Amino acid sequence: MSRICKKKPAVCTDEPLSNSGICQKIALMRNILSTAYGPTGRLKQIHNNVGGHVLTTSTSTALLKRVDMSEPLLKLISTSVQHHTARYSDCGLFMGIFMLRLIENTQKYNLRTVAAAKSYKRLVEECNMYLKGDSCGCKVTVDFSSCDSLVALAHSMITSKPACMLNSRETQHISSLIAQAFLYSIPLNSPGVSCFGSTVTIGIEGQSVSDSSVFPGLLVDVPEMLQPADLKRLGSGPFKVVLFNVSLSGDISEVGDVTLEIHTGVDPELDLLQQLLKLGEHVVKDKVNLFACQKVVHPVLQHYLREHGVVVIERLGLALMEPFIQITVPAEAYGLVRGFCFHSCGSRELLQLLPSKDSAISTVVLCHRNETMLEELKMTCQRAEHVLRLTLREPYALLGGGCTETLLATHITHMNQSTATTTAAALGVSHSEFLMAVEAFCSSLHAVALSLEHDGQDCLIDLTYAHRWVPDIYSQTSAKQTCGCGLVEDRSDLEKTPLNTACHTFSPVFLENTDNQPRILDSFSAKLNALNVAVEMAKFVLDVKYIVKDIN
Numbered sequence: 001m002s003r004i005c006k007k008k009p010a011v012c013t014d015e016p017l018s019n020s021g022i023c024q025k026i027a028l029m030r031n032i033l034s035t036a037y038g039p040t041g042r043l044k045q046i047h048n049n050v051g052g053h054v055l056t057t058s059t060s061t062a063l064l065k066r067v068d069m070s071e072p073l074l075k076l077i078s079t080s081v082q083h084h085t086a087r088y089s090d091c092g093l094f095m096g097i098f099m100l101r102l103i104e105n106t107q108k109y110n111l112r113t114v115a116a117a118k119s120y121k122r123l124v125e126e127c128n129m130y131l132k133g134d135s136c137g138c139k140v141t142v143d144f145s146s147c148d149s150l151v152a153l154a155h156s157m158i159t160s161k162p163a164c165m166l167n168s169r170e171t172q173h174i175s176s177l178i179a180q181a182f183l184y185s186i187p188l189n190s191p192g193v194s195c196f197g198s199t200v201t202i203g204i205e206g207q208s209v210s211d212s213s214v215f216p217g218l219l220v221d222v223p224e225m226l227q228p229a230d231l232k233r234l235g236s237g238p239f240k241v242v243l244f245n246v247s248l249s250g251d252i253s254e255v256g257d258v259t260l261e262i263h264t265g266v267d268p269e270l271d272l273l274q275q276l277l278k279l280g281e282h283v284v285k286d287k288v289n290l291f292a293c294q295k296v297v298h299p300v301l302q303h304y305l306r307e308h309g310v311v312v313i314e315r316l317g318l319a320l321m322e323p324f325i326q327i328t329v330p331a332e333a334y335g336l337v338r339g340f341c342f343h344s345c346g347s348r349e350l351l352q353l354l355p356s357k358d359s360a361i362s363t364v365v366l367c368h369r370n371e372t373m374l375e376e377l378k379m380t381c382q383r384a385e386h387v388l389r390l391t392l393r394e395p396y397a398l399l400g401g402g403c404t405e406t407l408l409a410t411h412i413t414h415m416n417q418s419t420a421t422t423t424a425a426a427l428g429v430s431h432s433e434f435l436m437a438v439e440a441f442c443s444s445l446h447a448v449a450l451s452l453e454h455d456g457q458d459c460l461i462d463l464t465y466a467h468r469w470v471p472d473i474y475s476q477t478s479a480k481q482t483c484g485c486g487l488v489e490d491r492s493d494l495e496k497t498p499l500n501t502a503c504h505t506f507s508p509v510f511l512e513n514t515d516n517q518p519r520i521l522d523s524f525s526a527k528l529n530a531l532n533v534a535v536e537m538a539k540f541v542l543d544v545k546y547i548v549k550d551i552n
């Protein structure tokens with residue numbers, strides 16, 4: 001008989017943000033995220049207690065996915081960041097740091113929740129207007145006629161992930177590969193609605209990063225026993241292809257969980273093999289050159305097909321089915337590919353299937369010295385390519401290196417200085433409350449810019465263009481120092497002050513007629529969304545009055 005346990009009452013936390021334990025956890029989470037931010041961000045290692053896989057990363061996606069939060073409010077924050085990165089691939093750490101700082105600053109200034117919520121809503125609308133407007137000083141247009149801005153965007157994303165462990169030459173190489181893969185994924189000359197192609201990634205461990213490459217079409221492992229001479233015998237393409245997504249192993253156990261009634265004297269395995277061989281005969285009669293299967297192909301059928309000069313590829317896996325279909329041109333019941341090519345990369349022998357049409361499918365072969373670095377590199381490259389795709393929707397990029405944050409904060413502070421009284425009245429909050437909210441908001445933006453520095457150096461802001469600076473005290477070169485994003489060159493009369501210290505408000509000067517190109521760019525769409533969701537979530541968290549937890 002089962003024992004009956006008395007149901008425990010739910011645990012209720014009143015005013016969670018007044019609870020010092022919860023506030024400490026929020027500060028800890030902010031600290032974890034801000035110490036991982038940017039090119040010199042510190043890596044995080046995640047272990048489990050049963051000696052499983054060790055993850056070394058500084059990306060928010062990998063970090064938050066693997067860390068279970070015990071606190072419901074933190075769980076909520078973590079989920080919102082993960083949702084953002086799933087859609088936009090970038091600015092997850094920015095979103096987390098800004099949101100947590102906004103919550104902490106609201107507490108620090110002792111702002112009424114309702115006043116903070118109304119003011120932040122207003123301020124984020126002003127940010128949106130500024131960032132989307134023509135006079136925005138922190139936005140650059142992505143020029144699709146040259147690869148420079150695409151490569152710069154990819155480059156910034158890779159350099160901000162130090163766990164990829166790349167030197168500057170390798171970073172440059174991988175950035176161009178990403179831009180190349182992105183260009184391959186855009187369909188050419190297709191009438192009507194165009195869809196992006198896809199990029200398949202193959203990771204090869206133990207090889208130098210400089211061996212990484214991108215190929216049009218699809219690369220698969222070279223099937224067993226296929227020799228270059230076999231391909232030569234096939235002559236020139238196009239080649240007829242047949243593709244199966246069901247198992248051709250002839251294994252009766254794969255029929256499923258059903259009861260079979262078998263007549264005496266019948267051998268089902270043999271019967272199945274006969275059927276498979278009939279299929280083989282048909283394929284040979286129809287002059288098929290490539291026989292591909294998602295799952296296993298019976299060895300006897302494989303042997304028969306090879307004997308008749310057909311190339312067999314088995315165990316393709318579900319992920320390759322769609323790209324495989326896309327590289328082929330349909331021809332009656334079959335498909336066509338343009339040709340085959342052998343490539344060897346370290347220990348892997350790969351067979352390239354050349355597409356018969358502008359299929360917009362490419363394969364990126366990524367090589368790295370070990371598994372952990374390769375894993376981070378694969379994830380970063382896939383995200384960077386996604387960010388490049390987002391530029392087709394909104395062809396802009398934001399200045400990186402903390403300059404967008406300092407510029408935006410300066411603009412918002414300056415704009416609201418003269419209008420604070422009327423804005424506060426319109427929002428129904430007091431003048432001082434509104435000014436405090438502006439300060440909390442802008443100092444949270446500054447906090448993100450400050451998080452880029454991990455070596456104890458001062459962060460500065462110049463009082464003309466409002467870009468972010470780090471004094472380059474170690475530089476031995478005579479090259480002129482530039483701001484965080486690389487757009488503004490230093491000069492003796494450019495006045496600077498430490499970030500997050502009181503200074504007079506000013507309107508940032510719009511930088512025109514400069515030959516400099518920003519070196520570091522962030523995704524426009526990703527940052528805009530991160531900014532909006534961060535404010536929305538901060539308002540939500542600040543508004544939580546009770547947490548009721550069922551502990552049964």
Ligand SMILES: [Zn+2]
Pocket residue numbers: 399401403467468483484485486487488
């Ligand atoms: Zn800058």
